[in-house]
Amino acid sequence: MKSINTDVRFTPVIAKLLVGFALLCFTQISLAQFGDEKVWPKIEELGWLDNQHLNNQRASVNELAKLKLGDSIRGNKSDLDVLQRIIDARLIASDERVKLQALGVIIGDQFQREFNLVWRIYEDQAGRSRAVCFKDTEHCLFPITMLSRRMEVGLQPNVKKIYDETAEALQPLLPKLPYEVSAKK
Structure with a gap:
C-alpha cells in the first residue's frame, strides 16, 4: 500500500503570507466592530431604485389579483383580504421568493397608512432591508x-391575524395624544 505524504512545509514566504493574511483579517474585523465608519443601524430614505422596486412589487400583486381573482389592490385595509385570497388559492409557489415578498409590500403599505410609518432602508450587520x-x-x-x-416553508399564514398581532405590538410605540391617560392593567 502506497502512503500519501501529508507533510506540509512552511517556507518563509508562505509563513509571511499567512501572517499578512491574518493581520488583514484582524484589521477588517476591528474596523467593522470598532471603527467609526458605520453606526448600526443605519436608516436612510429610499433611493429611486428602491422606490421603483416597491412600485413594481405593488403592480405585480395588483396584476395577479386582477387576472386570477378579478379583484385589485385598492390602497386600503381591504387589501389584506385580497392577500389572504391569493394565499388561500396558492397563486404563488413557495419557491417564488420575489413574488412572495411582493405580498409583504402590500401589507407594509397598510402599516404605513394606518400608523403613519415611512418606507426606509434599514441597514445593520445582517444586511440591507426595506422596512417601514x-x-x-x-x-x-x-x-x-x-x-x-x-410561505416558503409551506405554511398558509393568516394575514389578518399577523397584521392585528403586529398592530397590537406597535401600540406602545405610538405617539401619545395630549391628555391621554394610560389604562393600568
Whole structure:
C-alpha cells in the first residue's frame, strides 16, 4: 500500500503570507466592530431604485389579483383580504421568493397608512432591508418577509391575524395624544 505524504512545509514566504493574511483579517474585523465608519443601524430614505422596486412589487400583486381573482389592490385595509385570497388559492409557489415578498409590500403599505410609518432602508450587520419605520426613530417593521418566510416553508399564514398581532405590538410605540391617560392593567 502506497502512503500519501501529508507533510506540509512552511517556507518563509508562505509563513509571511499567512501572517499578512491574518493581520488583514484582524484589521477588517476591528474596523467593522470598532471603527467609526458605520453606526448600526443605519436608516436612510429610499433611493429611486428602491422606490421603483416597491412600485413594481405593488403592480405585480395588483396584476395577479386582477387576472386570477378579478379583484385589485385598492390602497386600503381591504387589501389584506385580497392577500389572504391569493394565499388561500396558492397563486404563488413557495419557491417564488420575489413574488412572495411582493405580498409583504402590500401589507407594509397598510402599516404605513394606518400608523403613519415611512418606507426606509434599514441597514445593520445582517444586511440591507426595506422596512417601514416610525419617523425619526430606529423602530421599524420588516413586512416584506412577514408572509414570505412562512410561505416558503409551506405554511398558509393568516394575514389578518399577523397584521392585528403586529398592530397590537406597535401600540406602545405610538405617539401619545395630549391628555391621554394610560389604562393600568
